[in-house]
Amino acid sequence: MNIIETMHEVLAAFPKLGEIGVDLADESPDSTALTSTGDSLVRSDILGNQRRLHTFILHTVWQSQSDWERMNNSGVLLELAYFLERHAPHTAVTAELNGVTCDGEIVSAECSNGMLYAIPDTVNGGVVYQLQIAVTYQILTGGNS
Amino acid sequence: MKTERKLMAHLINGTPGADQTPTWERIGADLEEFNIEMNAEVETTANILGETSVKLAGYQPQASVEPYYADPDTALSKLVQRIVDGRKMLDEAKTDVLEVHLWEGDSDSSRVAYKESAIIEIVSYGGDTTGYQVPFNLHYLGDRVKGTYNVTTKTFTPDLEV
Numbered sequence: 001m002n003i004i005e006t007m008h009e010v011l012a013a014f015p016k017l018g019e020i021g022v023d024l025a026d027e028s029p030d031s032t033a034l035t036s037t038g039d040s041l042v043r044s045d046i047l048g049n050q051r052r053l054h055t056f057i058l059h060t061v062w063q064s065q066s067d068w069e070r071m072n073n074s075g076v077l078l079e080l081a082y083f084l085e086r087h088a089p090h091t092a093v094t095a096e097l098n099g100v101t102c103d104g105e106i107v108s109a110e111c112s113n114g115m116l117y118a119i120p121d122t123v124n125g126g127v128v129y130q131l132q133i134a135v136t137y138q139i140l141t142g143g144n145s
Numbered sequence: 146m147k148t149e150r151k152l153m154a155h156l157i158n159g160t161p162g163a164d165q166t167p168t169w170e171r172i173g174a175d176l177e178e179f180n181i182e183m184n185a186e187v188e189t190t191a192n193i194l195g196e197t198s199v200k201l202a203g204y205q206p207q208a209s210v211e212p213y214y215a216d217p218d219t220a221l222s223k224l225v226q227r228i229v230d231g232r233k234m235l236d237e238a239k240t241d242v243l244e245v246h247l248w249e250g251d252s253d254s255s256r257v258a259y260k261e262s263a264i265i266e267i268v269s270y271g272g273d274t275t276g277y278q279v280p281f282n283l284h285y286l287g288d289r290v291k292g293t294y295n296v297t298t299k300t301f302t303p304d305l306e307v
Contacts, residue, residue: 047173048151141151 003054003137004036006093006106014083016076017060029126032060048141050097051107056133059117064127070116077114077131084109084133095139104139154245155179155208156294157263157283159220161240168220169243169299172210181208181285204287211268211280225279229270238265242283243301245294258294260301262286 001009011020011034021033035057042051058080062073088109095102110133117130156169173179184205191197215222228238242263250256263283272278292303 043177045173045176046150046153046155046179047171047176048149049174 001092001094003039003052003093003095003106003135004034004056006091007054007056007088007109007133007135008034010084010088010091010106010109011058011080013087014080016079027061027120027126029061029063032058034058042136050139050141052095052137052139054135054137056135058131058133060129060131061126062129064116064119073116073129074114077111077129080131081111081114084111088135093137093139097139097141100141102139102141104137107136107138109133109135148248152247154243154247156243156245157221158241158243159222159224161224167241167301169294169301170219170221172213172221175212175214176210179208179210181206206285206287208283208285209268209280210283212272212278213280214276215279222279225265225267225281228265229267229279239263239286240265242285243294245296247296250293253296254298255293256296257291258301259289259291260303261289 008020008022011017017032018030019032021031023035024033037055037057039052039054042053044050062076063069064073085108088106091106093104093106095104112132112134114131115129116127118128120127151173154171155173156171159168159170160166184207186202186205188200188202189197190200213225215226217223217226224240227233231237239262241260243258243260245256245258247256263285266282266284268280268282270277270279290303292301294301
């Protein structure tokens, strides 16, 4: 699985999120979606192995009628950040580089900017929270022998 | 066309000793750069005729392996740790290094390679929270031998002397 598919699976294991959609979260409460926002090469070693960075944005729709609910929502985002920090590393990933499928694993997942992102005209249906996720992963290109 | 960096392979014998079968381990994982500094001994003199003569008397090659993350399952890590633990010196810190030209030779069973003895100089051990690290320097001893390396069987065969 590539890094996008892998992160979908990692997030699906977090118990306080519902089904993870792709890119689009509809306006219904508890709707969640993961958007991939870019991939870049961080560094490579003399064997050709690569360390890469992939960024995501997670959008989720939660109730926000009171400060209590909003505090709870922020708490869930915090728990998700801890969860990713502990459970994402060492998860297997594959990448196709120059036509060759290479194996690798996630090194780390860091979260930032977890906050209320969008408020619709009426808050009765919920508001949109976002969480930015930066995932560092390593790809082995087979030059180790 | 440029030669890819990964085609110049650097291997270290993790089981040195006349009575041991070499265990060639390739270094390079997590190494963004690995240079053998030649440290040439150069004497330059100018005469009264305005001519310059340059004498290249020799080399003292040296390389730095940093970072080196210890992996207790590998023979090289065990060798490095023995040097650390026993504060080994002289011949007890000696091993062999191999440079394999993966772009040269008939096939992976016969790549052009050069073997040379080297002393492992431990720079430090410990490191930060990313992992236990033991960076070291290699001091090459000049007894360079040309041969071929079999990538599959991981064996070096010196060329026959003519």
